[in-house]
Amino acid sequence: MYPSNYYRVSNLYLKSNNKLPGLIYGEIFVNLERTTKRTQEMSEKLYQTYKDAIDIKDEKSNTISLCKVISVDVNSINKNKVPFCIMFEASMMLSTLGQKEFTFESFAKIRSNFLKEYSARLKKDHPNVLLDYFRKMEDHQVFNAYNHYVFQIGDENAFTKWQESNQAEYQKFVEWYTADENDLKIDKTNLYIAE
Known part of the structure; x- marks a missing residue:
């Protein structure tokens, strides 16, 4: 629950060729340490990283680049061993379908679509504290x-x-988000550890 750890590790991953852990750790950080200069800095970094990684060519042909190149022998792999990053990228790719460009507004829709994909296809084999918080x-x-x-x-x-x-939707969020019982809670049972 110590925000600075998430801030530091996020910055390291966001500078690497494996950005997904940086995005997850960074967003965990934003939820643990709210409304600080570091939170504002991280908000911008997270958005820019997603914007750089999601290339929407048209409504049916998009690319996502968040993970380092991973070689997988498809003959010897089972569903439970597919790395989370590959599954995340695939689900994010499906979530971009129907979008014509990457904008602030389309990204919110992409993330909502992604949450549905995660809940339907990934949650069982790839539980994640941040994505569970999204579901809440x-x-x-x-x-x-x-x-x-x-x-x-x-x-x-x-x-x-x-x-x-x-304004009404945002106020409802603020009231929910600032209630103590709705804080992101991390413990030994739901800790995210990058693969």
């Missing part, structure tokens, strides 16, 4: 507002425009 937000109908909030420094103008047009 979705269950309380605040995940869309969270997706705008968490990346707000990545595109401040788009966030301000969205917030002004969705």
Whole structure:
């Protein structure tokens, strides 16, 4: 639960060729240490990393590049041994279908679609404390507002425009997010360790 550990390890991974752990650790950090200069810095880094990694060519042909190159022998692998990063990228790719470009607003939709993919296909074999937290937000109908909030420094103008047009939704999120019982809680049973 010590935010600085997540901040430091996120920055290391975000500078590597294996960015997914950096994105997960960075977003965990943002949820543990809220409204600080480091949180603002991380918000921008996370958004920019996703923006650089998600290449939307058209509504049906997109690429995602978050993971280091991994060689997998498909003849000797079973479903439970497929690395999380490969499964994450594939689910994120499916989540971009129908989007024409990467924007602040389309990214919120991509993440909502991704959460559905994760819940349906990955959760059982790849449990993840952050993604479980997303599910909790979705269950309380605040995940869309969270997706705008968490990346707000990545595109401040788009966030301000969205917030002004969705004040009631944003207020509902703020009330939920600031309640002590809704803090992200990490312990030995749900700790995320990068593969």
